[in-house]
Amino acid sequence: MSESSKEFEFETAIRELERIVARLDREGIGLDEAIALFEQGIERLGEARRWLDTASGRVEELIASSTGGLEAMPLEGAEAPGGGSEDRTEDEP
Amino acid sequence: MNVTRQASLFGAAEVRDGRSPEGAITVSDLNEAARGTLEKRFGDLWVRGEVTNWTRSSAGHRYFSLRDQERDASVACVFFRGDAWRLPMDPEDGMEVFVHGRPTLYARQGRFQLRVRALETAGEGLWRIAFERLRRKLAAEGLLDPERKRALPEFPRRVGVVTSRKGAALQDIITVLRRRAPWVEIVVRHCRVQGEGAAAEVRAALQRLADWGASDPNRTLDAIILSRGGGSMEDLWCFNEETAVRAVATSPVPVICAVGHEVDVTLCELVADLRAPTPSAAAELAVPDIRHVRASLDTAGRGLARGLRRLIVRGSDRVEALAQRLPASAGHARDVAKLRLDTMAARLPAGMERVLARSRARLAELAASLDARSPLATVARGYAVATDVEGRRLTRIDDFAPSQRFRLRVAGGQVAATADAVERDAAEPHAGEPDA
Numbered sequence: 268m269s270e271s272s273k274e275f276e277f278e279t280a281i282r283e284l285e286r287i288v289a290r291l292d293r294e295g296i297g298l299d300e301a302i303a304l305f306e307q308g309i310e311r312l313g314e315a316r317r318w319l320d321t322a323s324g325r326v327e328e329l330i331a332s333s334t335g336g337l338e339a340m341p342l343e344g345a346e347a348p349g350g351g352s353e354d355r356t357e358d359e360p
Numbered sequence: 361m362n363v364t365r366q367a368s369l370f371g372a373a374e375v376r377d378g379r380s381p382e383g384a385i386t387v388s389d390l391n392e393a394a395r396g397t398l399e400k401r402f403g404d405l406w407v408r409g410e411v412t413n414w415t416r417s418s419a420g421h422r423y424f425s426l427r428d429q430e431r432d433a434s435v436a437c438v439f440f441r442g443d444a445w446r447l448p449m450d451p452e453d454g455m456e457v458f459v460h461g462r463p464t465l466y467a468r469q470g471r472f473q474l475r476v477r478a479l480e481t482a483g484e485g486l487w488r489i490a491f492e493r494l495r496r497k498l499a500a501e502g503l504l505d506p507e508r509k510r511a512l513p514e515f516p517r518r519v520g521v522v523t524s525r526k527g528a529a530l531q532d533i534i535t536v537l538r539r540r541a542p543w544v545e546i547v548v549r550h551c552r553v554q555g556e557g558a559a560a561e562v563r564a565a566l567q568r569l570a571d572w573g574a575s576d577p578n579r580t581l582d583a584i585i586l587s588r589g590g591g592s593m594e595d596l597w598c599f600n601e602e603t604a605v606r607a608v609a610t611s612p613v614p615v616i617c618a619v620g621h622e623v624d625v626t627l628c629e630l631v632a633d634l635r636a637p638t639p640s641a642a643a644e645l646a647v648p649d650i651r652h653v654r655a656s657l658d659t660a661g662r663g664l665a666r667g668l669r670r671l672i673v674r675g676s677d678r679v680e681a682l683a684q685r686l687p688a689s690a691g692h693a694r695d696v697a698k699l700r701l702d703t704m705a706a707r708l709p710a711g712m713e714r715v716l717a718r719s720r721a722r723l724a725e726l727a728a729s730l731d732a733r734s735p736l737a738t739v740a741r742g743y744a745v746a747t748d749v750e751g752r753r754l755t756r757i758d759d760f761a762p763s764q765r766f767r768l769r770v771a772g773g774q775v776a777a778t779a780d781a782v783e784r785d786a787a788e789p790h791a792g793e794p795d796a
Contacts, residue, residue: 277543278515284660291667301671308664315657319650322543324518326534328525329549329572337572342534342548 275322280315284308391467398472402463407435407474408482409459411451420445426459426474436473437461443477445556446594448490448601456482487593491600494627503609503631510614510633512646515653516582518545519646520573520613522565525550529589529618529639536643544647547572547581553588558598562586562628563607570613581613583646586628587639590621599626608632618642745769746777757784 287308291301327339378385385393409426412434416422420441427434437459439447451457461476480486498504519537523529530548537544551565552558566584573581586608588596598604599619608615609631617632618639629635636642746754747767754766760782768775 277517278513281515281656281660284657284664288660288663288667291664291671296671298671301668305664305668308660312657312661312664316654319543319653319657324538324541324543324545326538326546327548329547329569337568339547339572342546 275314275318277315277318277322280311280318284311284315287311387470388467391465391470394470395465395467398463398465404460404462404477406458406460409435409457411455411457412453414450414453416450422447422450426457436466436471437476438466438473439476439479441556446597447479448487448597449493451479451481451486458482487597487600491627494600494602494605495630498605498609498627498631508609508631508633512614512616512634513582514648516541516544516647518547518573518579518581520569520581520584521546521548522551522562522569522584522586523548523588523639524553527553527589529587532589532639533585533587533643536640537647540644540649541647542650547579554591554595554598559601559604562598562604566607566611566615570611573613583616584611584613585616585618585639585642585646586632587618587636587642588620589639593624596620596624596626599628604628605631616642616645744775757782 326342328342332338376383414424422439422444425434459476460478461474549565549569551561605627614633616634617629618636619626764779
């Protein structure tokens, strides 16, 4: 599987970002806290953007393994992850 | 009719054509001959009548009689499993049906019968009846309730796909998922999506995929797409079979179902958490579009900039107000305030949104306006400003006393100093002393 325990939690990053923005919007926040929050937010934002730019999920097929269990193998004939210019139109034929 | 030639004891060929006791044929010859003649004579026919005595053998074949009640006639029918599996349900006794089949003879018993290939009901179709019955049953169990529908995660990481590996649906789904959400992992479990046993395969595929996903936190599936492309109602029928429908209803992972092309809704789609008109549409429902995700990040970025800008503006206003309220001697406080703003500006990471750039411009403007009123501008031109240790400005000779410690603000820093002597200008009158 993918980078197992160190999976970047995009959704968590987004939630944190939203929380930071909400706190920044609060009345009565101190300048120092605001700057700290802002810096945190910028960092999360950068992480999330970098992750979006690079993340590429696998396409796998679950097939019966020799031991009788199931294993995920790369799906034959599927596009390589992240590959291919995906210029196809969005319209359904 | 079969004619068998057999060598006689006497060596002469004897004709067995059933025309004489000597030429008698066997029972199996007779039946085979009758069967051949019947099949050749009639071929495939549509026959209508009422179903009676419907039975299903352990091998899956169906036997029944077709009866013509008005004229008191009936014919035995056999419907082999290879054809009969297509039936959505067993017809009921007395149901008026049309069968398509061939008159033949069951040789072992010499029984005349119809070998049925297809069966349809008069009036409301068997498919419609079967569909409605199961739909009502599911509804009574609450399986069609809208409250049962689970929301899909906003940001799925792993999507399961249950469909035929050979179908166009799979490629459509993969293409859309990868275009919209390239980060998503796609896990496909193949199953046949039509033909005998397809419903059981759909169930097995859903279960195995869900089990696999539940076996490791790093395999958690956010949704499963169950799909196949268009086809005849018969082709799509497995998605109306109880086996498949219940598997969808009980799936621990939310299911998005898209079967066929819009017109016919299957029961699997009705019990699924989400239903889509086409395989591609199912994939679109499963994941957000990366462009929208990027846009929401941009929004968050603007929110950050906006929050900070508001604070800077408010802070600046405060400094400005302060600067105006303070007496001229309070230059030091202004310096401190300005310094604070400078620090803040320096700590803002570079390359921010334009909004932030505007905040900075505002900051620079403010700093300039403060400068205009602050002694620092003067200092920068080569003058020094003296203050006492508390920062109060010392501007007149009377502000000094011999041995007094004071500070000199010059360009680039401050100097700690002591007054060696206090020498009044000759023209300068002593404070408190009446003019001469």
